Every structure is written in structure tokens, then in C-alpha cells.
Amino acid sequence: MKKNLVIAIDGYSSCGKSTLAKALAKQLDFIYIDSGAMYRAVTLYFINNKVNTFDNDQVAEALKQIELNFHARDYQSHITLNGKEVSDEIRLMPVSENVSEVSALKLVRHEMVKQQQRMGKSKNIVMDGRDIGTAVFPDAPVKFFMTADPNVRAERRFRELENKGNNQVTLEDVFENLAHRDYADTTRKESPLLRAEDAIILDNTNLTEKEQLAFALEKVSLFLQPTSSL
Ligand code: DC
Numbered sequence: 001m002k003k004n005l006v007i008a009i010d011g012y013s014s015c016g017k018s019t020l021a022k023a024l025a026k027q028l029d030f031i032y033i034d035s036g037a038m039y040r041a042v043t044l045y046f047i048n049n050k051v052n053t054f055d056n057d058q059v060a061e062a063l064k065q066i067e068l069n070f071h072a073r074d075y076q077s078h079i080t081l082n083g084k085e086v087s088d089e090i091r092l093m094p095v096s097e098n099v100s101e102v103s104a105l106k107l108v109r110h111e112m113v114k115q116q117q118r119m120g121k122s123k124n125i126v127m128d129g130r131d132i133g134t135a136v137f138p139d140a141p142v143k144f145f146m147t148a149d150p151n152v153r154a155e156r157r158f159r160e161l162e163n164k165g166n167n168q169v170t171l172e173d174v175f176e177n178l179a180h181r182d183y184a185d186t187t188r189k190e191s192p193l194l195r196a197e198d199a200i201i202l203d204n205t206n207l208t209e210k211e212q213l214a215f216a217l218e219k220v221s222l223f224l225q226p227t228s229s230l
Contacts, residue, residue, distance in 0.1 A: 004120060004122055004124060005124045005141065006120045006125055006126075006137045006140040007021075007030065007125070007126040007127070007140065007142045007144075007220060008127060008128075008133035008142070008143040008144070008196075009126065009127070009132065009133075009144045010130055010132050010133050010143070010144070010145050010146070010193065010195070010199065011128075011130075011145055011147055011193075012147055012148070012182050012185070012193070013157075013181045014153040014154070014156055014157040014178055015146045015148040015204065017146050018077075018128055019212075020144070020202075020204075020209075020213065020216055021034070021126045022075050022076060022126075023209065024126050024213070025075045025125075026074075026075040027217060028126075028224075029124075030123075030125055031072050031119075031124065031125045031126070032077050032126050033070060033077060033119055034079070034127075034129075035128065035130075035136070036128070036129055036130075037079045037087070038068055038079070038112050038116070039099055039108070039112060040091070041066075041068055042063070042066060043090070043095050043099045043102040043103070044081060044086055044089060044095050045062060046098070047094060047095070053101055059105060059108065060107055063111050065082075066081065067081075067082050067083070068081060070119075071085075088164070091161075092166065093166075096177055096181075097177065099181070100180065100185065101184075103130075103188075104189070104190060105190075106190050109131075109191060113131075113135060113191075117136060117137070130185050130191075130192075131191040133195075134191065134196045135191040138196070142200075143196050143200065144200050144201075144219075145195040145196070145199040145200065145201050146201075146203075147201065147202070147204075148203060150175070150179065150182075151175070154171060158170075158171045158174045161174070200219055202216065
């Protein structure tokens, strides 16, 4: 098998990309990389340091101060921002409400894409995001584009927040945030969310986690066949 196989997963907010990506990584013993966590961690830094997103010099300077690292444990993705684990904090509403604006910035995207491409150079990875199959790894041999009914997505994200003890947000808040992010992600100038022509569509509105994993594994297995020596 090739040493640096990349599986690219793109799609709308909260449609189960990370669930599928983690399950695939576990099953195939690949490294899971959550590219959205990188944009979220940058957003957290910008909020904490009051970075003015309209000022390119401030943005460029802030990006130089940010060090992001992933710690792959149990095929989950733990991210540190300048040495501090921020995996939970980046999922809270203040970051969710500002991440679209930050992730639309050219300087931010340029830096994140550079770091993401470096990660895929020597390892087998599953990476999920919005532009993985189109901009980060346009040559990835396996690409999925995920989608699901917006109501189902909001409900799933709401339950996730609730399970983490976050009781201040309503289902309507979550729905609105998702709608806002879908709009921002698909209409921004810099690498908008778009299905790569060769991406396999996976609508999981009515699929269980097990069913979507089986679907994806079947597609991936075509690329994992040992190559013939003839
Ligand atoms: O996957 P997520 O919801 O955690 O991502 C958070 C935000 O980051 C999302 O609203 C859009 C942005 N993002 C992006 O622009 N490009 C990526 N490759 C991943 C995420």
C-alpha cells in the first residue's frame, strides 16, 4: 500500500464528517486530522487576543504567534494551541460564532492549507473539512462529500453540546448558527465549500453510523488493494 494515502472528507457543518473520519481512521489505522479544529483554534486565539480581522498586519503577526499541534490518541483528534489543550473550548459558541469570519481570511487559509499539506506528505491520513478534496489535496484518491438534512444536523449538534453540559444554547440557536455557517462556507471568496467533481456523495440523513462506515469502507477498499507486481 502507498505510504501516504489521503482520504478527504468535506461537507456541511455538523453532518457527521468527524464521526466518519474517526471511524475510518480507527478501522484502517490511519491518522485522523480535523482541519476545522485548526480554524477553530486560530479563532480562539484571535478572540482571546482581540485580533482585528480587518487589519492584515495584525492577522499576519498573530499567525506567527500561533503554534498548533495534534496529539493523536485513540484515533481522536486532540489539538493544542501554543501548548494548551483546547479541544473542548473550541467547540463552544463564542468560537462557533466567529469561525466563519476567521476562516474566510486569505492569510489564515494560506497558512492552514500549508500546514495541512505538510501533514499528508508522509503519513496515511483521513482529513475532514470544507476544502480538503478541492484545495488541500486535490489529488487525493478517495474523496467523500457529506450532506444531511439541516434539521437533523442541528439536532445532532444540539445533543452533542447538551451532553457536554452546555445548557445555555437552544436548538434554534444551533440551527441558526449552522445555517449561517453553511451560507458563509459556500459563498466565501477563498476556497468555498464545494464538492470536488470526483467526490463520492454521502447523504447520511437516514443512515446509522455503522451504515455510513460500511458504505465508506467499501469505497475505500477499492484503493487499498495491494498493487499487482506484474
Ligand atoms: O468542521 P467544523 O464545523 O469544526 O469547522 C469550523 C469552521 O471552520 C467551519 O464553519 C468552516 C471552517 N473550515 C474551513 O473553512 N475549512 C476547513 N477545511 C475546515 C473548516
